[in-house]
Amino acid sequence: MQTNATRDSLFIENTARQPTEVGDPATDSRLFRRCLGLYGTGIAIITTETQDQRAAVTVNSFASVSLDPPLVLWSISRASRSYPLFKNGSHFAVNILASTQMDVSRHFSSKVDDKFADSAWWRGEFGSPLLDGCLAHFECETYSQVEGGDHTILIGLVRRASRFEGEPLLFAQGQYSVAYSHPEVPPSPEVGGVMPRTSSAGAIIPQIFEAHHLLSSTFDEHRHAEGLDISVARVIACIYDMPGLKADQVARATYLGQRDTEDALATLVERGMLVSSADGQLILTEAGRLRREAIRKRWEDFQKDQLASISEGDRRATLRTLSKLIEQNRMPER
């Protein structure tokens, strides 16, 4: 390791900060997937139709390429059942999912035979299915196809772009997410920012926004201290509550993808926290149960600590206020 401290004053030794894990992705694809999962993405469903055959795949490999000409890309596994239709198709559509479409994402990632049968959609100008409720549609002509390892990269020339009102559905750290303005972004909440450090004083609603962000960040540190990723923490909590589930049931119950669930299960088995019966039923070991209880205890202690300085009367009044605000803004049950 060469150093270069005189010219680059902040050039640092590579021992400065230890990674949680590091390795060669050619020999450890689970490590590679965990690292890739740290890059947050939206979720897109790509659709095509050729001679009355329709296909749809859910991806988070969508990316913009070029403005002039307008190009976008995404990648499909050559092992995918839908691959031949996209490979031979002249067009496809990119459907960008909104935060209200978590169920659509799950439906189109499932193994249902005709995914379109239970979905609201229409045929776009260039023949590809456009799903209802999306944030944006890109109707594309297949521009080129590039081999990329076990996937093919499909590049589309966007012939028509449309957008709708809504917020994006995100996938970050293995879970469905929604975006909030970065807490250091200064403007006022009515234009999408969180309040600056001091100006939320005296206003209940901005203070709720700020308190949520700060409490959430503080508790994240506790979860990290237990050495658990968010997906592992969620899987362990799920099996603790419902011992005997199988892997696909855990994936559904935790809202994690099949792949992230399998990775989390493998991690728990490796650490001696989980065993699987001959028919695939999952049970936590004593070590697994203790870890789950340790996180729950941290969460309970955290709440107690946080509220210790607040009087019983103020607590009751705060709960009344919050309950009313929640009730006033809840969507009608679906």
Add this chain to the structure above:
Amino acid sequence: MQTNATRDSLFIENTARQPTEVGDPATDSRLFRRCLGLYGTGIAIITTETQDQRAAVTVNSFASVSLDPPLVLWSISRASRSYPLFKNGSHFAVNILASTQMDVSRHFSSKVDDKFADSAWWRGEFGSPLLDGCLAHFECETYSQVEGGDHTILIGLVRRASRFEGEPLLFAQGQYSVAYSHPEVPPSPEVGGVMPRTSSAGAIIPQIFEAHHLLSSTFDEHRHAEGLDISVARVIACIYDMPGLKADQVARATYLGQRDTEDALATLVERGMLVSSADGQLILTEAGRLRREAIRKRWEDFQKDQLASISEGDRRATLRTLSKLIEQNRMPER
């Protein structure tokens, strides 16, 4: 438009839901960019070093491609000053930014000459600079380069992947963001989910999480009703507070990118809400000032409406609770 109602029960007329805007991106690249902005992404800084020349570009076009072999991709404008170094380089590194690195993203997107001089970094195993504080590093060998319109797609074979603790920095709808678990994801908050509909009753901290989410969604509808995107809303608020700023100052003050700021400014000029002086100073027109005041009034009315049913005593108690929680969790001033 053909219909197909008998076979596809949910196949719908394409008049079902009107887009906010729609068009041909070949003739309207601002429309295209606004649509692309609806796909949330992480932020990556790509670095390379060849014969003591270093380059770094900030992108949100990073995507995974293949597991076996492990491939990733990103795109660079062929007009970029850094393009020759990446084109001719044998290696590059992908640095995935953490939520604590908004300033790093801004620094590396700026026009500073030597971006590395004020940054903490070290040289990775394959020679490319790795930035300190990131969530993940992918050290890549250049695997192939594909022409894609005005950009080149660089595909990297990942030789070494590492990850660190932290949360991802996101870019969604033109602004820096952080991710929160999707509100429909059921598990308890200690494992990264928001509470389900009914079980947060009686617990102050989970109720703060739930109230924030619901209030935020409700107010989003008000902003949409004013016909303003989040980036336009932020720009108009900024110029209202600080008339006479120039475009680059607005970009810095709003934490929007240069390009999103320019698009928002152009939209405001088109709508007659903004004028620019000969030397580039920006001033809202009467229509612009009125629109800004309308949003602020909606926000104030929204807060009043929300709190109308809550007694004065409960309000004061709630504020005491929230202020204490905020104070207890604030980071020390930097």
